[in-house]
Amino acid sequence: EDEDEDEDEDEGGEEDDADEVKSTGTGKDVAAVSFIDMNKAATEKKEGGTLDGVLTPNQRASVAELFAKKIPEKMVDFHKKLGVVFLITDHESFPIYHPCEDSSWLPHRASLRHESRRPGIKAHIVRTESRGPKSAMYTTYVIHVKTAFHVRGVSRRFSDFAVLDRKLRAKYPNAPELVRTNRILGTLSPGFVQERRQQLQDYLDALLANHQLAHSDIARNFLALHGVMQDTASMPQPAPESMSGGAKEEGIEQEETFWEYTDNSLAEFLSQLSQCKSARDAPQEARLLNKVGLIMCEKGKQTEGIVHLQRAVSSSRLVNDRRSLLRCLSNLACAHFKFGGRLLAVELLEEAIELAQRLGDARAEAGCLRVMALAQAADGDMAQGLKRMLEAGELYASVSDVRGQAATKFCEGVMQYDLGNSVEGVTAMEKSLVLRRTLKDKIGIAEVLNRLGLALVDIGYHLQALDYFERALALCQEEGDVSGEASTLRLLAYVHFAQVDGDRKMSLQLFERSLALARANADVSGQATCHEGVADVLMDMDDSKLALEHYSQALLLRETRVVPADPQAHTRHIQLLRSKLSRAKAQVLEASEGMSDAEGGDFLWRNNAGLGALDSDGELAPIAEGVENRAAPQIIDTGIAYYKELATNAVSMALTKLWF
Numbered sequence: 125e126d127e128d129e130d131e132d133e134d135e136g137g138e139e140d141d142a143d144e145v146k147s148t149g150t151g152k153d154v155a156a157v158s159f160i161d162m163n164k165a166a167t168e169k170k171e172g173g174t175l176d177g178v179l180t181p182n183q184r185a186s187v188a189e190l191f192a193k194k195i196p197e198k199m200v201d202f203h204k205k206l207g208v209v210f211l212i213t214d215h216e217s218f219p220i221y222h223p224c225e226d227s228s229w230l231p232h233r234a235s236l237r238h239e240s241r242r243p244g245i246k247a248h249i250v251r252t253e254s255r256g257p258k259s260a261m262y263t264t265y266v267i268h269v270k271t272a273f274h275v276r277g278v279s280r281r282f283s284d285f286a287v288l289d290r291k292l293r294a295k296y297p298n299a300p301e302l303v304r305t306n307r308i309l310g311t312l313s314p315g316f317v318q319e320r321r322q323q324l325q326d327y328l329d330a331l332l333a334n335h336q337l338a339h340s341d342i343a344r345n346f347l348a349l350h351g352v353m354q355d356t357a358s359m360p361q362p363a364p365e366s367m368s369g370g371a372k373e374e375g376i377e378q379e380e381t382f383w384e385y386t387d388n389s390l391a392e393f394l395s396q397l398s399q400c401k402s403a404r405d406a407p408q409e410a411r412l413l414n415k416v417g418l419i420m421c422e423k424g425k426q427t428e429g430i431v432h433l434q435r436a437v438s439s440s441r442l443v444n445d446r447r448s449l450l451r452c453l454s455n456l457a458c459a460h461f462k463f464g465g466r467l468l469a470v471e472l473l474e475e476a477i478e479l480a481q482r483l484g485d486a487r488a489e490a491g492c493l494r495v496m497a498l499a500q501a502a503d504g505d506m507a508q509g510l511k512r513m514l515e516a517g518e519l520y521a522s523v524s525d526v527r528g529q530a531a532t533k534f535c536e537g538v539m540q541y542d543l544g545n546s547v548e549g550v551t552a553m554e555k556s557l558v559l560r561r562t563l564k565d566k567i568g569i570a571e572v573l574n575r576l577g578l579a580l581v582d583i584g585y586h587l588q589a590l591d592y593f594e595r596a597l598a599l600c601q602e603e604g605d606v607s608g609e610a611s612t613l614r615l616l617a618y619v620h621f622a623q624v625d626g627d628r629k630m631s632l633q634l635f636e637r638s639l640a641l642a643r644a645n646a647d648v649s650g651q652a653t654c655h656e657g658v659a660d661v662l663m664d665m666d667d668s669k670l671a672l673e674h675y676s677q678a679l680l681l682r683e684t685r686v687v688p689a690d691p692q693a694h695t696r697h698i699q700l701l702r703s704k705l706s707r708a709k710a711q712v713l714e715a716s717e718g719m720s721d722a723e724g725g726d727f728l729w730r731n732n733a734g735l736g737a738l739d740s741d742g743e744l745a746p747i748a749e750g751v752e753n754r755a756a757p758q759i760i761d762t763g764i765a766y767y768k769e770l771a772t773n774a775v776s777m778a779l780t781k782l783w784f
């Protein structure tokens with residue numbers, strides 16, 4: 125009986141190392157490869173070609189032209205308003221507002237669940253190969269190893285698995301045990317090989333499910349992952365760039381954290397404020413006024429919050445503390461920005477920029493320009509906001525602030541893409557991806573990969589989009605980013621559903637996994653989106669009865685519990701959901717009454733709860749009961765065509781993006 129399948133283990137091990145060259149990838153950092161180059165490489169069908177191929181400058185230019193032609197014509201709203209959310213970061217015990225676009229993943233960093241972290245390594249035995257002379261045949265198992273940054277193939281023999289098991293169990297007593305199926309010497313029947321292959325796959329799955337074992341040097345060497353980015357235990361934690369409080373050493377990234385306060389913090393700060401007035405401690409008074417103002421703004425007390433922030437500005441002027449004044453001006457501007465006074469916010473930011481220039485603090489000036497860019501974009505002037513964002517990026521580059529460059533490049537890409545400049549937008553996001561890889565900012569990398577995946581969906585490259593989303597998912601799982609994981613699962617579910625020959629069952633499973641995470645994370649909007657997505661897939665699978673339940677749940681959540689960032693878009697989405705609900709009800713009714721399609725027709729455009737034609741003001745007008753809208757399109761009940769047709773005729777093209 126031979127448990128190691130071959131007596132000659134040393135020779136087998138040497139041959140296996142050479143077999144790493146015959147891999148599905150070269151081991152190069154795939155995520156750093158140009159997005160446009162990747163599209164070109166994916167279309168080339170050269171034998172042995174990979175996604176890591178390098179293109180010539182001429183090829184690169186032609187790809188850009190092809191990409192521009194590939195982008196479908198879409199309605200661009202040049203007055204679109206960028207949604208913005210406001211976070212508070214703690215900088216040297218001085219809290220400051222940090223605004224970012226509403227879809228940013230920056231808030232995810234405040235709610236990471238380290239206990240939920242999972243290794244971002246996947247290993248699948250894709251095939252077996254028989255090698256060696258006929259007198260001494262042996263079997264190798266070809267393993268496809270994939271991380272967020274690498275794709276490669278390695279060949280291993282059973283003897284290599286046995287060595288791995290022995291080393292791991294010697295160092296980690298809790299390591300899973302390798303099952304050894306005995307066989308008669310010299311027999312390599314197909315049934316035995318397949319049985320052992322499944323046992324080895326189960327062993328790999330158990331091994332990679334353990335974060336400690338998966339990232340051990342022993343396992344990484346076995347999977348040929350030496351030199352690949354390690355897990356975050358040895359990484360600096362990424363932090364958002366913000367207004368600097370002074371000069372930094374070049375190349376040193378200063379860590380920042382989110383500012384936290386409790387229900388008792390406000391009373392405590394007010395008590396300390398009274399003591400400062402008695403002691404005439406103006407510098408400390410300015411700090412406390414700033415903290416009280418921020419807490420009141422966060423609690424919705426607009427007037428009181430702004431008054432305290434104005435007093436903080438006055439106190440800083442009184443003691444001639446220009447650093448404190450710079451921060452207080454920025455916070456006051458953000459408070460006005462948050463509550464709708466964007467013109468006043470821009471005026472205050474201009475004063476802050478002048479002060480930063482007098483101080484010679486380019487990083488602080490860049491931070492003010494970035495906030496101003498978001499304020500202008502939120503006010504509907506996306507072009508002017510983009511101009512300011514470019515200026516901020518140049519200033520960050522001048523002081524070698526990589527984190528600031530990465531953030532501004534990403535915002536620049538989002539703005540360019542929204543303005544219809546697709547190639548420029550994708551290029552900027554790719555640059556942000558490279559910068560975030562330099563920082564080893566895994567959540568930031570996942571955010572960019574998701575955005576690039578959506579761009580791939582726009583031009584019909586669904587397989588490449590799946591690859592980007594899967595890489596982002598691996599990073600989210602590795603970091604314990606439950607919100608990012610839920611969002612990425614929804615996008616994966618959508619892509620599987622949108623494909624003509626997509627896997628509907630897989631789409632349902634992904635939506636259900638995302639729904640479970642959204643519930644655990646108390647994400648009401650995510651729950652509503654998942655219910656709607658599940659219902660869409662069920663409608664495509666002709667299960668209108670179950671779809672009706674999910675549509676009803678999605679509508680209930682959106683109408684009662686979702687706080688809309690854009691009330692107008694929220695209203696349109698509610699109307700779209702009601703139309704889907706009416707359509708599901710109509711199909712259930714047709715099925716129960718046994719009506720044919722010719723007899724029943726499509727109830728969507730004749731139902732008083734459905735979408736009607738646009739009225740003269742561009743608003744959606746419901747159709748009166750029993751009156752048929754002859755101008756309504758014929759709905760194509762297959763895949764994404766339904767949404768495109770509906771969006772073209774009843775709602776803005778931008779509404780299709782709202783589905784995400």
